[in-house]
Amino acid sequence: MTGRRGFTLVELLIALVMMVLVAGGIYNLMVTTHRVSRKQTEISNLQGNLRGGLNLVQSELQEIYTDAAVGVSDIYNMTAASLDYDAMRGIGESCGLTLGGGAVQIRQDGYSGRPPDGAGRDRLKLFQDRDTLTSSDDVWLDLPITGVNPNGVCTVGTPGPSWDLVVPTLLADHLIDAVSGNPLLFAPGPVRTVERMELGLVNDAGKDWLGIRSSSGGEATLIPVIGPLTASGLEFLYFDGSDAPTLAPSAVKTIVVTLRGVSAEQVTTGLGSIVGTPEDSVVVRVQLRNSR
Amino acid sequence: MRTLRTDERGMALLLAMLGIVVIGALVSGTFFAGRMEMVSGRNSVYAAQAAEAAEAGLAAAFSPWDRTWNSFPVGVDQNLPPVAIPGPTRVQYTTTVRRMQGGAYLIRSVGQKLDRSGNVMATRMLAKLGKLVPAGTATMDAAVTTRDAVTVSGNTVVDGHDTVPSGWDPNACGPLNDAAGIQTGATVTTNGTSHVIDGAPPTVQNDTTVTDATFQGPFYSFLGSRTHTITNSNPPATVPTTSGAVCNQSDIYNWGEPRRGGAAVVACQDYFPIVYFGAGTLKLQGGYGQGILLVAGDLWMSGGFEFVGLIIVLGEVKTSGTGAKVTGAVLSNNFYGEQTTLGGDPALRYSSCAIGAALEGTAAAFPIAQRPWAQVNLR
Numbered sequence: 001m002t003g004r005r006g007f008t009l010v011e012l013l014i015a016l017v018m019m020v021l022v023a024g025g026i027y028n029l030m031v032t033t034h035r036v037s038r039k040q041t042e043i044s045n046l047q048g049n050l051r052g053g054l055n056l057v058q059s060e061l062q063e064i065y066t067d068a069a070v071g072v073s074d075i076y077n078m079t080a081a082s083l084d085y086d087a088m089r090g091i092g093e094s095c096g097l098t099l100g101g102g103a104v105q106i107r108q109d110g111y112s113g114r115p116p117d118g119a120g121r122d123r124l125k126l127f128q129d130r131d132t133l134t135s136s137d138d139v140w141l142d143l144p145i146t147g148v149n150p151n152g153v154c155t156v157g158t159p160g161p162s163w164d165l166v167v168p169t170l171l172a173d174h175l176i177d178a179v180s181g182n183p184l185l186f187a188p189g190p191v192r193t194v195e196r197m198e199l200g201l202v203n204d205a206g207k208d209w210l211g212i213r214s215s216s217g218g219e220a221t222l223i224p225v226i227g228p229l230t231a232s233g234l235e236f237l238y239f240d241g242s243d244a245p246t247l248a249p250s251a252v253k254t255i256v257v258t259l260r261g262v263s264a265e266q267v268t269t270g271l272g273s274i275v276g277t278p279e280d281s282v283v284v285r286v287q288l289r290n291s292r
Numbered sequence: 293m294r295t296l297r298t299d300e301r302g303m304a305l306l307l308a309m310l311g312i313v314v315i316g317a318l319v320s321g322t323f324f325a326g327r328m329e330m331v332s333g334r335n336s337v338y339a340a341q342a343a344e345a346a347e348a349g350l351a352a353a354f355s356p357w358d359r360t361w362n363s364f365p366v367g368v369d370q371n372l373p374p375v376a377i378p379g380p381t382r383v384q385y386t387t388t389v390r391r392m393q394g395g396a397y398l399i400r401s402v403g404q405k406l407d408r409s410g411n412v413m414a415t416r417m418l419a420k421l422g423k424l425v426p427a428g429t430a431t432m433d434a435a436v437t438t439r440d441a442v443t444v445s446g447n448t449v450v451d452g453h454d455t456v457p458s459g460w461d462p463n464a465c466g467p468l469n470d471a472a473g474i475q476t477g478a479t480v481t482t483n484g485t486s487h488v489i490d491g492a493p494p495t496v497q498n499d500t501t502v503t504d505a506t507f508q509g510p511f512y513s514f515l516g517s518r519t520h521t522i523t524n525s526n527p528p529a530t531v532p533t534t535s536g537a538v539c540n541q542s543d544i545y546n547w548g549e550p551r552r553g554g555a556a557v558v559a560c561q562d563y564f565p566i567v568y569f570g571a572g573t574l575k576l577q578g579g580y581g582q583g584i585l586l587v588a589g590d591l592w593m594s595g596g597f598e599f600v601g602l603i604i605v606l607g608e609v610k611t612s613g614t615g616a617k618v619t620g621a622v623l624s625n626n627f628y629g630e631q632t633t634l635g636g637d638p639a640l641r642y643s644s645c646a647i648g649a650a651l652e653g654t655a656a657a658f659p660i661a662q663r664p665w666a667q668v669n670l671r
Contacts, residue, residue, distance in 0.1 A: 110390065127396065133426050189394060190392060
């Protein structure tokens with residue numbers, strides 16, 4: 001067909017330039033989208049990490065007991081960068097007490113928390129009630145657990161599965177008042193288990209992390225669990241009942257914990273190819289629910 | 293002239309579709325990320341609401357304490373019905389009460405956030421350890437304690453030997469420790485030879501440790517927790533009553549059931565009210581009950597009235613006629629200058645078991661002093 005004609009060179013060049021421009025725009029858009037997506041993912045991961053840290057810190061610390069009036073505290077050592085304390089691990093009731101070998105049975109049904117550990121990780125808190133009509137003389141006996149039989153059967157109350165704890169330091173005068181003959185410990189009675197823990201900063205592969213260790217469980221170094229954090233990305237502040245800073249463990253009623261996180265990977269943070277590691281922080285104010 | 297070809301193929305549609313796909317992906321990604329953030333935030337709110345509901349359950353358990361829980365069987369979970377918190381948030385708590393020995397309690401509260409269909413969106417469980425604390429404080433060293441003189445006549449029996457109330461399980465009582473028969477800041481005068489005053493020792497007279505505070509301290513410490521206020525100075529005979537199968541605690545003349553076996557009203561055996569009578573003379577001429585009786589005026593007992601527990605009178609105590617029996621302790625302040633007159637054939641016997649039961653039955657639980665609170669995870 002003689003009437004047919006092709007594209008002119010100019011038309012082709014114009015089309016080519018337009019296609020390059022459009023393709024370039026699309027490429028730019030996709031690169032930007034990818035960068036934004038990566039950045040958002042990193043920030044999301046960072047915030048998720050910090051939220052996890054917040055939950056961990058809160059659940060670890062909120063059951064700490066302190067009492068300024070008698071100078072007693074579950075906190076052993078406290079600094080701006082670390083905290084050494086007793087963490088609650090379980091609550092339930094006893095279902096048998098015997099002096100032979102120092103045995104305390106804990107009813108498994110209804111017990112809340114991690115099963116007691118008999119390898120030294122956990123200690124037993126046994127509620128001692130000297131006078132059942134008054135509260136001022138009540139104490140929690142603090143007794144090391146040296147063994148656990150997980151297949152025991154409760155000897156008091158409804159028979160049921162029990163953990164039979166070996167508690168050698170349970171003595172006769174813990175059970176019976178030598179003068180009045182009144183019982184001091186009751187079964188069923190309240191029991192708790194605690195574990196000595198430490199929270200602090202730990203460096204792993206060149207980055208700082210929130211670390212935790214069970215000192216009673218024999219863990220020598222902090223285990224990184226939340227991070228990475230910025231340098232000095234963990235801070236503890238301690239406040240007493242009047243909301244004034246305090247250095248006395250027994251006076252602490254509130255612990256303010258700040259976690260400053262940093263993204264694990266470098267991402268583009270600005271225009272062009274500027275890269276960096278986004279940072280974010282959370283602050284949690286932990287009210288010690290068992291402080292007096 | 294150029295002719296327009298209709299079969300030429302362009303790229304506009306392709307480019308437009310590509311653009312739509314890219315924009316769609318961006319919008320979807322943004323929407324997805326936003327939705328994830330929203331869901332995450334909403335879940336956090338739900339969890340917080342559930343935790344607050346659980347806290348509300350704990351608070352409600354202790355304030356006010358339900359004294360019927362004082363008699364829950366030891367070592368058995370008592371599941372209370374769910375309580376919905378008023379308002380549009382659709383949250384509820386369910387409380388479980390577990391009584392232990394020695395008056396200790398473990399209260400567990402499960403807070404739940406529900407959706408419109410009642411499905412559970414979030415659950416949190418908290419616990420608190422509590423302990424029964426008596427409504428007041430009292431120290432009883434005798435079956436009868438008075439500030440002023442006591443006159444004993446007729447066939448009166450006053451016995452300080454520690455006794456277990458008739459029909460009660462001695463295993464449920466603590467160790468028995470005998471007390472004095474009569475302890476007074478003045479003297480004891482006896483008329484006739486038919487009376488019996490016994491105890492370890494039978495009498496303690498001119499005891500300077502007996503002061504107004506001996507009576508008024510306990511009186512006012514219990515007064516704030518009184519269950520019933522009696523205004524009728526000649527009340528009808530007090531007997532335990534029920535509403536259905538439940539002890540009727542709204543009946544001010546139901547003072548609990550101290551009896552055991554036979555026709556005893558079992559539902560009221562664990563009910564120990566604190567009954568208060570104001571100024572004037574309260575004349576009890578029959579009936580029976582248990583708990584703590586506070587009389588700001590005088591108390592006259594006759595006609596076979598029986599009481600197990602603690603009686604504290606700021607005025608005088610007078611017995612006459614037949615059968616008045618008190619097992620526990622009687623404190624008479626004689627604040628208005630009268631003497632205590634024990635005539636007829638009353639039997640006033642010291643019982644640490646009865647006193648203890650009255651103190652425990654009228655007690656309320658409070659969170660224990662150390663480490664009461666726990667965040668609970670069910671195994």
